[in-house]
Structure formats: structure tokens, C-alpha cells
């Protein structure tokens with residue numbers, strides 16, 4: 401279906417918004433009145449600009465407080481409307497949105513509202529314009545879609561229809577099934593927005609917290625299904641009022657927005673995308689670092705061995721069990737400092753995974769980083785992390801391991817089995833985008849987001865995982881974008897015996913994050929431990945959590961650049977990440993590296 405986006409959903413000037421929408425692949429836009437009023441371009445110039453960008457102007461909005469008022473006030477409203485219709489003719493836009501009135505003098509009189517909307521539509525028709533009447537969730541007398549439709553039906557004018565807005569419908573808790581009772585040709589427009597489920601004033605909720613479909617808690621795809629079944633064939637248009645999007649760059653927001661519509665159409669069964677290829681495991685994590693020494697020392701103490709070196713580049717492969725870490729001291733490292741730059745994901749079909757990613761607007765990276773390298777399918781995540789789709793040790797497919805030559809090594813003798821999870825801190829304005837990206841592009845499941853108290857703000861974390869936990873990525877966003885502790889990324893390594901792993905790490909010269917005694921006094925109050933167990937945790941800085949599924953024990957290394965390691969032991973079916981312990985861990989990391 402055609403896709404459209406309201407200019408209010410993007411930041412910047414009108415021309416910046418239009419350019420971003422066109423580049424992201426939208427077919428059209430809804431022009432918000434304020435964006436037009438603030439633009440130095442004349443309506444004719446805006447029309448030309450849109451045409452040049454290949455965008456249709458699908459809707460002009462909003463017109464407010466029109467209906468169910470005194471005859472005298474309505475006279476004035478019609479005059480006001482005429483000016484807007486003239487403007488729309490200059491713009492080349494044929495549909496106007498009229499919101500249900502919030503005016504204190506509006507009367508609770510459906511017959512009067514219908515009469516006024518009929519007169520408005522008759523005037524619009526003279527300009528070749530259609531009026532789409534929308535129920536605002538906080539409308540004074542009309543606040544539900546079915547009520548708005550009853551008034552439109554009663555008015556019975558060919559230039560009058562209804563505009564459905566998923567936010568208003570779902571925020572009111574209306575049953576969207578009833579949409580199928582509206583004739584498709586009377587649904588003049590469909591606006592889509594999701595929102596996190598919150599108990600708050602609906603106007604504030606709508607104006608500040610809307611998000612793109614798939615990023616909140618509403619079943620927007622289910623609603624769209626009903627609208628399609630009603631016979632609607634107009635555009636799918638995003639109308640998202642969101643405080644974060646207002647501040648972030650329009651280009652990436654528009655891409656995020658368009659990705660959400662592609663995903664929505666797949667979910668609603670309207671359009672197909674290349675099939676989902678869900679990764680089955682972590683092939684490697686790649687660190688870039690200007691100085692291989694401290695990272696190497698840390699990996700060595702964790703029991704990793706340097707097992708291979710890239711044939712042509714300054715990249716070492718460190719291995720232990722199924723865990724592999726690449727340490728890259730190439731040019732990017734000198735630029736960016738020590739950080740987690742890439743993730744290799746084991747993929748059943750690397751080329752298929754890349755095709756889906758590309759269809760979902762992920763930037764595709766060159767297949768070979770150098771002429772002699774094995775071809776690898778890779779894309780960039782929103783935060784710039786490179787994701788490689790790998791087929792490790794599958795002779796029928798090219799493997800990244802072919803680019804590495806084994807080096808003599810003493811053999812890894814540690815307690816690490818594999819990568820348990822990767823924790824990636826997102827730029828503050830890309831948290832929702834990152835979750836949607838990992839869900840749609842990688843086919844991972846987004847779990848509930850948790851808020852954790854950091855001593856200097858709030859830290860939010862949301863895991864995205866494969867069904868069996870073979871891939872777990874914890875996406876997070878911290879309070880202060882410039883603060884190194886909350887920008888840290890980490891690699892969590894799975895072990896069957898975290899006490900032994902921690903002891904071995906310390907014996908090899910590694911330093912574990914020290915955890916305050918108060919934490920252990922509290923643990924003793926919350927849980928019963930076998931003799932000596934708590935003492936080991938206290939000595940080593942091991943944190944503990946238990947839930948009905950199982951137990952979790954974990955500890956942390958010091959941080960190099962932006963990166964630290966975690967050793968984790970999961971027992972039973974524990975699926976979490978020790979969120980209970982995160983405030984203590986964050987405070988300890990701040991204490992270790994005071995804010996500058």
C-alpha cells in the first residue's frame with residue numbers, strides 16, 4: 401500500500417522533513433499546518449518541492465473546532481474553512497482533516513454536528529476537497545471512532561468521510577472490529593501510531609509518547625487488518641507526536657518510521673518481505689582497540705587463548721569454548737577507542753538474512769572488507785554496530801574463519817563456554833528504533849523493558865533474544881550520553897561455575913569489580929545459602945539473583961575503554977539478566993571510574 405507520514409512526526413524545517421520522508425521511501429506526506437505556516441516557501445513552491453521529491457500531499461491538517469456550535473460561530477468557521485480550502489487548492493492537496501471539537505461552547509448535539517459537517521463538506525466540494533472527520537480521544541462530545549462515523553453517516557455527503565487514527569481508537573480501548581461496519585469508501589484516511597501502555601491523561605499521552613507501530617504496546621497491525629477488511633485502500637500514514645523524535649535527526653527517524661510500516665504490512669498480511677532468518681548463536685564479538693595489550697591481558701586472564709591472526713589485517717582471534725572475540729587494532733580503533741564494533745551472528749542462511757535486512761532498510765556493508773577476504777554478508781545496526789551473518793565451520797559456505805591463520809598457542813584452559821549475551825548501549829534517541837530493528841531485521845523477540853536506578857539517572861534496558869536464548873542482546877540507554885559508565889558495552893560470558901571462573905581470573909592477575917558489603921548483608925536477609933557460599937560471593941564480588949525459574953550468579957571485570965566483561969552462571973531456567981543487581985553494579989562502576 402502507499403505509505404505516508406505526517407510532517408509533525410519529524411524534526412526540522414518543512415523542507416528537511418520532506419527530504420527525509422522522500423529519502424526514506426515514503427510515497428506521500430500529511431502536511432501539518434504549523435509546518436506550512438513556519439515555512440518560507442509559498443504553497444505553490446511546497447507543491448513543486450513535493451512533486452520533485454516524488455511525494456504526494458495526502459492530507460492537510462488539522463482543522464479544529466468546526467462543528468456543533470451556534471449559527472453565528474459556525475458562520476465564522478465556514479469563512480475560516482474557505483481560506484484553508486483556497487490554500488489547499490494552491491498546495492494541490494485534496495483531503496483535509498477535521499478533528500472533533502474540544503471547544504467549551506460546542507454542543508452535545510449529533511444532529512447539529514452532522515448538519516455543520518454537511519455544510520462544510522458542501523463548501524469543500526466546490527474546491528474538489530474531501531473532509532475527513534476524526535474523533536480525538538479527548539474530544540468534548542465526540543471521542544470515539546464509532547461516534548464520529550455515526551455523525552458522518554447521518555450527514556450523508558459524498559465529500560464527507562471519516563479519518564481513523566489508531567492512537568485515538570486504541571487509547572480509548574474501543575474495539576477495532578467495528579471498523580468493518582464502516583464502508584471502505586467512507587474511510588477517507590488512516591493515521592497510524594503506537595504508544596507504550598501507560599495510565600495517564602490521554603491528551604498528554606498522545607502529544608508526547610506516540611511511537612511508530614511495533615514500538616509500543618498496541619496491536620496496530622490488528623487494527624489495520626480491520627481497516628483493510630472494511631475496504632480501505634488509501635495510504636497507511638504515520639502520525640506520531642513524540643518528544644524524542646522532535647529532537648532527533650529527521651533522516652534516521654524517517655527510516656525507522658518507514659521500517660515500522662514495512663513490518664506492519666508484513667504483520668497485517670498486506671505485503672511480504674524476504675523471509676525472516678533468525679540467528680542461532682554468536683559467532684564472534686569484535687572489539688576495536690588502539691592498544692591490544694590491556695584487552696589481551698583481560699582476555700588472557702579470562703582463560704582465552706590467542707588462536708589465530710587475520711591474514712592481512714591487525715586482527716587477532718581469541719577463543720575459548722564456543723566463545724570468540726576478535727581484537728582489531730586497525731584504523732577504526734585509533735579513531736574510536738576501545739569498543740564493541742561488530743557482532744558475528746551464526747545464521748542458517750547468511751545471504752537470506754542480508755536480503756531481509758536490506759528490504760528493511762538496513763545499510764548493507766561491503767561484502768568484502770578487503771579484496772582477499774571471504775565474502776561476508778553484513779549490515780549496520782542503528783547505533784553503527786556491524787552485524788555479520790556467519791556460517792562458521794559449514795564447508796558449503798564461505799566462512800570468516802578462512803581469513804584467519806592459526807597461531808601457536810598454549811590452549812585455552814578457562815571456564816568460559818560461550819557468549820551468554822552482548823549488552824549494547826544505544827544513543828539516547830535510538831532506543832525504540834534499536835528494539836524494532838532487532839525484532840524486524842533479525843527476527844528476535846523483544847522482552848519487557850526494565851528501568852534501573854543508576855546513581856546519576858535512570859538506566860533503561862530491553863533484551864532482544866532468539867527463542868532458545870542462543871542469541872541474547874541487551875539494548876540499553878543511560879541517563880547521560882557523555883558519561884563513560886552509562887555508555888559502556890559489555891560481553892557476558894557463560895560459565896558453569898562462576899566461582900571457579902572468578903577465582904581463576906583473579907589468580908591470573910585479573911581485577912573484579914568490588915561490590916559493597918551492604919549488598920551481601922542484604923542478600924543474607926533475602927536468601928538462604930549453604931555454608932560458605934555467601935562468603936565466596938562477598939570475597940569475589942559475585943552478585944546473585946533467584947526467580948521461580950532458576951538462579952543467576954554473575955561478576956564483572958574492570959572496564960577498558962567502553963568495554964567490560966561479565967561472567968555469568970545460569971542454573972535452572974533463569975532467563976533474566978540480574979536486573980535486581982544492576983543498581984549496585986552501576987554504582988560500583990561509577991565508584992571505580994568517577995565522573996569527570
Ligand SMILES: O=C(O)c1ccc(O)c(O)c1
Pocket residue numbers: 461462497499534536565591606607639
Ligand atoms: O493532538 C492533536 O491536537 C491532534 C491533531 C490532529 C490529529 O490528527 C490528532 O490525532 C491529534
Ligand SMILES: [Mg+2]
Pocket residue numbers: 534565591639
Ligand atoms: Mg490523528
